[in-house]
Amino acid sequence: MKPKCMPLKTTFRMLKHGAVVTGVWMLFAGQLWSQSQGAISGTVMTKASGSRPVRLTIDQRVCGNALQDEGIVVDAAGHLANAVVTLVGVKAPNGNPAAAGVMNEKCRFSPHVQVVKPNAMLTTSSADPVLHTTNAQTESGKSLFNVAVPVPGIKINKPVHGAGMVRLSCNTHPWMKGWVVVTDDVTVVTGADGAFTLPEVPPGKYELRVWHESLKGATQTVVVSAGQPAKVTFELR
Structure with a gap:
């Protein structure tokens, strides 16, 4: 006996119903998970x-x-x-940022403190028409990098290896300080x-x-x- 084909409208109705049930279940499961946290x-x-x-x-x-x-x-x-x-x-469930930026702006580092994961890429740039440097050191004084940022708009990418607190300073403006917290x-x-x-x-x-x-x-x-x-x-x- 030749099998009967299900009407197209009925098929769409069943698919729609299944999608609704799945969506409701996912919402319910998400609520249960949230309540368990x-x-x-x-x-x-x-x-x-x-x-x-x-x-x-x-x-x-x-x-x-x-x-x-x-x-x-x-x-x-x-x-x-x-x-x-x-x-x-x-x-961190979704991981801390794998990339971040530090801006030399109005002769200060912005943001002043930020968090990244180990081996993240740090982009240093400037909005000021004066010579800045971004000098990154560990708390123990080990140099990670020291780059000149001579003109506005330039972008320099440097990796931040290891974990711990990284201190930022500017060789030409000694009051400038910033921190990058490197951790998982x-x-x-x-x-x-x-x-x-x-x-x-x-x-x-x-x-x-x-x-x-x-x-x-x-x-x-x-x-x-x-x-x-x-x-x-x-x-x-």
Whole structure:
């Protein structure tokens, strides 16, 4: 007996129904997975005073007569910016950035602090019509690269090998400083409000570490429960 062909309209209806069921199941599964995860959020504080402006003596036409030192950036309530918060030993699920950029702009490095994975490519460039250099060194003083950025628009790519804190400086403008945090671990940088959030953290006990370029770092043990954010506050001195 010759098999009957299913009407085209019926076939489309069944396919559509199957797609809807699949979509609903994926949404449900995603919600279940999300509910099985926790999160860590908090604030980094300090009672230290913010850094004072630096008086400039060269290239004032471009740089101005003074710039705010970014060594300690804190608001009136004590919220600390540019603190680096790391979930120790926990790899970033999607990986930290494999490429990043640092701009010499108005005689400062922008961004001041950023996070990349080991062996990431760092692109250094300039928006200023003066000679800059981007001098990258490890905390121990080992030179990674030192390149001149003589004109606006030029872009120079350099790899950042290994893990740890990389300090950026400019040979011609000694007040310029920046940091690149090289790590595979889950890591974020606090904004002007001192706040941070680490989403989708599996339940468990973790070590949370805070680093800052000018203040003493700190660590806390944090317990994460499913579906609930763990709240922490750090005060650096």
